[in-house]
Every structure is written in C-alpha cells, then in structure tokens.
Amino acid sequence: MDDSELVDRLAADLDSAFGDLVAGHQDRLYSIAMRVLGDRADAEEVAQDAMVRAYRALAGYPSQRTRELRLRPWLAAIVVNVARNRRRRLSDRQPPLRLVLRDGEEQGRWGRERSAEMAAIDRIDRAGWAELLATLPDRYRVPLVLRYVDDLSYAEMAEALGRPEGTLKAQVHRGLVRLRDAWAARERREETA
Amino acid sequence: MSRTDRTSRNRPSDEGIGTTSDLSVVEAALRALRSGAPDDLTPRTLVEVGLADSWDLVDTPAGLVVVAWNGRGVAVVDLAGDHDAMERRHLATTGRPLAPASPLPSPWRRAIERRLAGDRRARVPLDLRGRTTFERSVWEKALEIPAGEVRPYGWVAAEIGHPRAVRAVGSALGHNPVPLVVPCHRVVRSDGTIGEYSLGGASVKRRLLTAEGVDLDELEILTRRGIRYVGSATTRIYCLPTCRHARRIAAANRVPFRTTHEGETAGYRACRDCRPRAAA
Numbered sequence: 115m116d117d118s119e120l121v122d123r124l125a126a127d128l129d130s131a132f133g134d135l136v137a138g139h140q141d142r143l144y145s146i147a148m149r150v151l152g153d154r155a156d157a158e159e160v161a162q163d164a165m166v167r168a169y170r171a172l173a174g175y176p177s178q179r180t181r182e183l184r185l186r187p188w189l190a191a192i193v194v195n196v197a198r199n200r201r202r203r204l205s206d207r208q209p210p211l212r213l214v215l216r217d218g219e220e221q222g223r224w225g226r227e228r229s230a231e232m233a234a235i236d237r238i239d240r241a242g243w244a245e246l247l248a249t250l251p252d253r254y255r256v257p258l259v260l261r262y263v264d265d266l267s268y269a270e271m272a273e274a275l276g277r278p279e280g281t282l283k284a285q286v287h288r289g290l291v292r293l294r295d296a297w298a299a300r301e302r303r304e305e306t307a
Numbered sequence: 308m309s310r311t312d313r314t315s316r317n318r319p320s321d322e323g324i325g326t327t328s329d330l331s332v333v334e335a336a337l338r339a340l341r342s343g344a345p346d347d348l349t350p351r352t353l354v355e356v357g358l359a360d361s362w363d364l365v366d367t368p369a370g371l372v373v374v375a376w377n378g379r380g381v382a383v384v385d386l387a388g389d390h391d392a393m394e395r396r397h398l399a400t401t402g403r404p405l406a407p408a409s410p411l412p413s414p415w416r417r418a419i420e421r422r423l424a425g426d427r428r429a430r431v432p433l434d435l436r437g438r439t440t441f442e443r444s445v446w447e448k449a450l451e452i453p454a455g456e457v458r459p460y461g462w463v464a465a466e467i468g469h470p471r472a473v474r475a476v477g478s479a480l481g482h483n484p485v486p487l488v489v490p491c492h493r494v495v496r497s498d499g500t501i502g503e504y505s506l507g508g509a510s511v512k513r514r515l516l517t518a519e520g521v522d523l524d525e526l527e528i529l530t531r532r533g534i535r536y537v538g539s540a541t542t543r544i545y546c547l548p549t550c551r552h553a554r555r556i557a558a559a560n561r562v563p564f565r566t567t568h569e570g571e572t573a574g575y576r577a578c579r580d581c582r583p584r585a586a587a
Binding site for chain 1: 330332333334336337338339340341342343344345347348349351352353355356358378
C-alpha cells in the first residue's frame, strides 16, 4: 500500500489502519534511530516511542490534516527529534560517545532483498562504516542518515529537518568527504600497524 | 578494477579506498547500513498504543492468573490455562489480538499486589474501552467494598442509583473483565448464599472471601434466621453484618435486626460506612 492510500485510511479509522503504518515504516524508523544513536536497544525504544507519538498526534488531528500528511518526512522528523532528545538525556549522565559501534545484525530482513550492488557491498565492513558514521558531528550524520540510510529526497529532508535544501546538500557533501577521508586514514593506520 | 575489489578489506593492497576520491563508494556503504527492525517492535508498539494486549502472570489467592495489559491499563484478568483458548477468548471479549508475554509495568504490578492484599487505594489503571457506563459504575462501586466485607447485589444497585436493576448488576459483575483487581467477589446474594463467580466458580469465591476474613458460615446462619443487620447497643448504630464496625461489637452489645425499619424504630441510625439502607 502506498502512503497516499494509507493516510486516507488513517484519517478514516486510525485504529484499524495504524498497524499498516507500523508494518510499512518500522524498518526505516529503526534504521534511522540505529544510525543516529548507534545502539540497538536505544534504537528500538526510540523507534517505538516515535510511532507511539505519531499515533497520539494522529488521534488528535482533524481528518483533513491527516490526509494532507507526507508520512515519510513527517515520521522521519519525529524519530530524529526523539533520538536527539534521548541522546541529550544520555549525555547528561554518561560520557559522550557511549555508542556501541558493532551492531552485529548482518542477517536483517534487508539482507534478503539486496540488489546485486548491495550484494557486492556485503563484503564492505558495515561495522567499520557504522563506527565512522557514529563519530561524525550530528549536523553531518543526521542528513547523511536521512539521505542514504533512509533514501529521502532533499525536498523531504528539508521538510523533516527544517533546513534549506542547499544547506542540506552542502552538509551531505561535507559528510561524505569526511567519511571518505576518515576511512582512508584508517586504512593507512591498519597498513602501517 | 571493480568497486568491490577496491573496498574489500579482505584484500590487503596498496589500492585501498583511500586511494580513490570516489564518493559513491561511501554512498553505497551508507546505504548498506539499513537494518530490519527487531521482531518485537511491532507488538511492543501496538501494545503501547492499546491496539494489542500483552500479558503477564500474577500469583493470587485464586491461583495463577493471566493479566492482559496495554499502554492504557490492565484489560483482562483470566485464569491461567490453555494458551490458544485464552487467545481466542481475549480476541472475542476485547476485539484485540494477544501479543507475546512481557512483564507488567512494575508500578502496576506493585499496585495489583497491594490491591490483592486488601489496599483499595492502590491505583491500578484499567482499560475498559467498549464497556457501558452502567457496567463501569457497577465495577467502580465494587471497588469501594473493603476486603473482609461483602455487600448484596441490591446494595450495589441502590448505591449506583438503579435500585431496581439488581439483575443487571449481577450480569455486569459476571462480565467484570478484571476480577480480583475489581473485587466483584465481595458482592453476594441477599439470601446470604455466595452467588456465582466468573473466575473459577463459587468455590473460588468462597476461598477468596474466607482468606479475606469473611465468616461465610456465620453470615449464612444469620440470614437463615432472617437477620440482615447488626446494631451496637453502645453506639446505637446498625450495620451490615460483615462491616468492619459490626465485627467490633462485643457479643453482649450486639443487637440483631431483620429490617432497617426495625433498627430505626429502635432508635438506631445507619452506619455511614456500610450504608445498610441501600441493601434494604
């Protein structure tokens, strides 16, 4: 079911359609949370909390407002905000970068649907890239996650993050360059080790 | 040379990714960081918003019971038994699927345990969506009956302002989805017999009331003799026989009454706690 049909059904009967919202969006919301936070347990709680907030918001919306929603950027905005709030809370109590960097879930559902390109990428050290991504500042990491992990367009990202598309394009580019350079530096370290 | 070769870490070479400026390798690596949500994310989310119920086991004086709950509150208390039958019953009574078991929120579990121990003030959130206001008012009234005391069905009917709806009260109590948490076992027939009980029948009801300190044999003897109220010669107040004030009356001062009228003409007034006139 596509999202335009789903928002109509959510507007008509939230309780009977909400399960389809969960089924259709939970993987992406979990992936965003996982790559913003770097910890599986935190990511699951944040993805759950984001969907619960979405449910409560929808319960209070007039049906016209629900029908006009673009679910992908709207839900992305919610999960990014919940993840940020959680990180802020955690960093008050704990040393920064408490990120658990190896997620060890290489056999996820996405694994079965991979294209030939993705299959080739399988030999990439996912944990290694995840670790580098986690060390990037938020202003680069969040746009990178939305652009590539979640596959949002720049227009959708602008809507979700409330930043101009131009700013986001620049942040994504700088983020990619940083990651590439960090990877290269790491390869060199390993070779000289 | 393919991208895969260049990015392979299994292949030590001086042509690692650092030698390329190709950002598409980084893009592809980021796309590979998608993950599938854990299997329990769906049920946990649906339980939290109240579109499915999870369950947990609680040990009670009536035996091991299943407490079905969701983010809105406790929805069903049922005898633990065959799981498939329980799932079917749950769907039929609530319209919601039963999700896998998970622990009750610990403040709720503590509140349930305190209530089972007789503390009426322990607040247990309940999810009673789909129930009528009449049913809810019956259950709320049952909540006011202290442990160790019983009230007749007619008392509940009068207290909620429907003195003639004794049968409907009995039916609402029989359909109480959260027995023990809402102590419908403390409502008995006005003829002094114990009446039905949805959670395992009359024998369980008898066991629960006896464990709470109700002397059912004495109650039945009194009723058989036509005595439905007990007054105190010192305070000049009359009560229902199981009222905590009635039980404190010394044997020498106990004055039995058959009707409230008999008590009132003898100059006694009704107890403000058990409100015996509602049972008249």
